Amino acid sequence: GIQVEQSPPDLILQEGANSTLRCNFSDSxxxxxxxxxxxxxxxxxxxYIPSGTKQNGRLSATTVATERYSLxxxxxxxxxxxxxxxxxxxxLTGGGNKLTFGTGTxxxxxx
Amino acid sequence: GAGVSQSPSNKVTEKGKDVxxxxxxxxxxxxxxxxxxxxxxxxxxxxxxxxxxxxxxxGLPSDRFSAxxxxxxxxxxxxxxxxxxxxxxxxxxxxxxxxxxxxFGQGTRLTVV
Numbered sequence: 518g519i520q521v522e523q524s525p526p527d528l529i530l531q532e533g534a535n536s537t538l539r540c541n542f543s544d545s546x547x548x549x550x551x552x553x554x555x556x557x558x559x560x561x562x563x564x565y566i567p568s569g570t571k572q573n574g575r576l577s578a579t580t581v582a583t584e585r586y587s588l589x590x591x592x593x594x595x596x597x598x599x600x601x602x603x604x605x606x607x608x609l610t611g612g613g614n615k616l617t618f619g620t621g622t623x624x625x626x627x628x
Numbered sequence: 629g630a631g632v633s634q635s636p637s638n639k640v641t642e643k644g645k646d647v648x649x650x651x652x653x654x655x656x657x658x659x660x661x662x663x664x665x666x667x668x669x670x671x672x673x674x675x676x677x678x679x680x681x682x683x684x685x686x687g688l689p690s691d692r693f694s695a696x697x698x699x700x701x702x703x704x705x706x707x708x709x710x711x712x713x714x715x716x717x718x719x720x721x722x723x724x725x726x727x728x729x730x731x732f733g734q735g736t737r738l739t740v741v
Binding site for chain 2: 547548550552558559560564566602605607614615616617618619620622
């Protein structure tokens with residue numbers, strides 16, 4: 518099935534800093550989503566972005582489908598941005614019935 | 629409803645008992661997924677429904693696990709003869725159809741003692 522790799526696995530930022538999280542995937546996709554899992558375990562939808570670029574406030578994301586990667590940008594980070602960021606995809610072929618998750622990036626934003 | 633709803637929020641059960649977990653998807657969503665997340669781990673796929681049928685059950689870890697969906701809406705995940713290793717958060721998600729944006733419920737935290 519499709520493989521999803523995220524980097525970095527862990528990230529510590531000072532409040533106000535910017536960061537880039539990366540998601541690589543091994544096959545063509547027809548769904549790519551970024552989620553934020555908050556400290557209470559809730560998965561919050563950030564972006565549905567199988568291709569192209571989107572922005573929402575301090576967050577933006579870009580997916581280059583032909584090169585099989587997606588980037589999540591966090592600008593002017595705040596302590597409330599702490600948590601785990603997951604990338605998840607549905608592959609076009611083989612195993613294309615489920616969202617396959619990466620292992621996540623654990624982000625901690627400090628004052 | 630406005631979002632995916634799961635019940636109960638928390639469940640503590642004795643080893644060997646059966647449990648049922650419920651998921652109410654967003655109205656009109658045909659695709660429904662079950663995942664589980666053990667403490668500090670990633671999300672493990674269990675089963676996918678399209679309508680009432682389950683074309684992908686590949687993630688169910690043993691024959692103690694089963695799931696059904698009725699009326700193209702509510703789904704229940706049943707775990708028979710629970711074991712301590714079944715302790716985890718069980719998450720349900722739904723989407724308009726396969727490939728569309730998926731939305732997750734708040735999860736059911738299952739503890740087997």
